[in-house]
Amino acid sequence: MIKLKNIHKKFGKNEVIKGIDLEIKQGEVISVIGPSGTGKSTLLRCINCLEFADDGQIEVDDLSINLNKITKHEKLLLRRNTAMVFQGFYLFNNKTVLNNITEGLIVVKKMKKAEAEIKALKILEQVGLTDKKDEYPSSLSGGQQQRVAIGRALALEPKILLFDEPTSALDPELVNEVLVLIKDLANNHNTMLIVTHEINFARNVSDRVCFMDKGVIVEQGPAKEIIDNPKNERTKQFLNNIRYREDGQ
């Protein structure tokens, strides 16, 4: 179980996250939706310690970390218990597809090379890219790169998978293969926190949806309830805007 308590983050004078509380149960899939610039990505990056929150607390199972006086060791612990899938994929360009996945297993999990490769091959099968194992990222399509990136995160068996707009950088026709994979992971009860602009996907895949605006969670609840019948005015407005765009009206 992951618990976020009162997370705050400022960039200079600009307060991006203004006190976020969120509890994510094991196996739960939560989508975070909301307008751009409301701190959704920053929230994920704070959980993964790519940004350092100014205040707040994160609990991952027995591990409880105070973010305002986090130590180097705690940062590493937090990163090793969480894994991030980026909008821009960020596969290691100097490593083959297989080695992108074994890298973390060997360096971070201290697995033997042979053992790591067996595990990586299993993961590649799961993301459907076994035949690409010896290719370099540059020769893969965006969708394939993102599937490898998901595999890289998955291989480390994190307590939670964090997705930062995983399909936003993809060509429209490549979006689906990534969404299908994420849906698979959801069905397999991986704990996931997904920042996305794919509202229908969020509705179908997640157990819970959080609507974020201006650094706070404005409304949250069961996915279908929030997206079909939002109570909050701001949520209604946001969802309406998106539907207008999708309907092409």
Place this chain on the structure above:
Amino acid sequence: MITLNFDLEFVLKLVPIMLKYSTVTLRLSILAIIIGVTLAFIIALVVYAKVPVLCRLFKIYISFFRGTPLMAQLFCFYFGVLPLMKDVVLKISSFQAALIILSLASSAYMAESLRAAISSIHKGQMEAAQSIGMTYIQAMYRIILPQAIKVAIPTLFSSFINIVKDTSLVFAIGVKEMMATAQLEGASGYRYLEAYVCVLFVYWGITSILGYVQKHLEIKLGKSVGESN
């Protein structure tokens, strides 16, 4: 009237002598490259990571060695600084003095190439490495540097070639290498043209080998690193 008077026989006689002294040039170049590159890596990493105090110092170091003539550095060190310290440190030969100055000066240039190359790698690479739990040093060593070195190869090899050429200055502090020999031999029979043509070709030969190595390294790294996004 100018008559073409080129004594080929004299050149042929000079070649073995030049090749003998080219070992001094080569030894000086190779050692300066190794020491210079090592220093450059340390400086580039410290400056890139903005390590307090050290970063400041290295920036001044880079500015000084890039901003002053090599010849002046050699003279100042060998004729100025070393005599002052002769009671403090072991006696340093002119070869060692030349090696120290060449290494320091070239490291300043190479540190800048390396720092620029590291900066050119997308910050997502570091974030991805850290997000899976690698430490900064692991990420730097395993993910960033291999990609940065590929970017830096052309400018690093330019520096290597410059080091080889710069060794021709060290005869000024009394290192007996190719230039010194050419001057001596040229003077012995007023055959300066032959002597210096011979020197030029030996330098050209050495730097051509470096160019060849660079080309092959680029092809090899290009394959293993893949095109970066």
